[in-house]
Amino acid sequence: MTDPEISPEYTVTFAAGVDDVLRACLKRLATTLNAETQAETYEHLAELRKDAITQISSFLRAFVGSLLHSTPHDGNVHLFVDGPESLFFRYDSGYHGAMILHSAGAEPGKASWSVHT
Numbered sequence: 001m002t003d004p005e006i007s008p009e010y011t012v013t014f015a016a017g018v019d020d021v022l023r024a025c026l027k028r029l030a031t032t033l034n035a036e037t038q039a040e041t042y043e044h045l046a047e048l049r050k051d052a053i054t055q056i057s058s059f060l061r062a063f064v065g066s067l068l069h070s071t072p073h074d075g076n077v078h079l080f081v082d083g084p085e086s087l088f089f090r091y092d093s094g095y096h097g098a099m100i101l102h103s104a105g106a107e108p109g110k111a112s113w114s115v116h117t
Contacts, residue, residue, distance in 0.1 A: 010076050012067055017081040025085060025101070028111070029056055055111055062099040062113040069095065 032052045039045035066089045067077060075092025082088040082098050090096040097117030103110070 010074075013076065013078045015078065015080045018079045018087060021081055021085065021087055025059060028085070028101075029059060032056070032111075051110060055113070058112040058114065062115045065115055066097065066099050 029052075032055050036045055036048045036052065039048055066079075066087070069077075069091070073093055074095055077092075078090050080088045080090070082100075085101040087099045088096070089099065095117070097115055099113060099115050102112055102114060
């Protein structure tokens with residue numbers, strides 16, 4: 001008997017290349033975190049940390065939100081490569097969207113992620 005209080009089981013499928021995109025995203029996030037070693041003042045350090053927190057939290061919100069959107073009728077979720085730093089997701093129900101990196105300049109920490117459905 002299934003407990004109605006527990007969310008249903010579903011599968012997350014990574015298409016070919018998704019792992020490569022995730023590794024590139026994590027490398028970008030690590031670069032953002034390591035940028036704080038270049039801080040010359042406390043104010044600069046605070047700015048770099050703020051940028052890192054913004055980028056990391058937006059990545060987590062986008063990625064986890066893409067995977068945990070499901071309702072009992074959505075079914076499994078499939079992730080596909082949509083670009084060098086973006087992923088397309090599609091649920092069996094037809095709900096779909098993309099997780100996209102928005103770069104706000106050449107600096108590694110000046111970027112944020114969003115989900116478009």
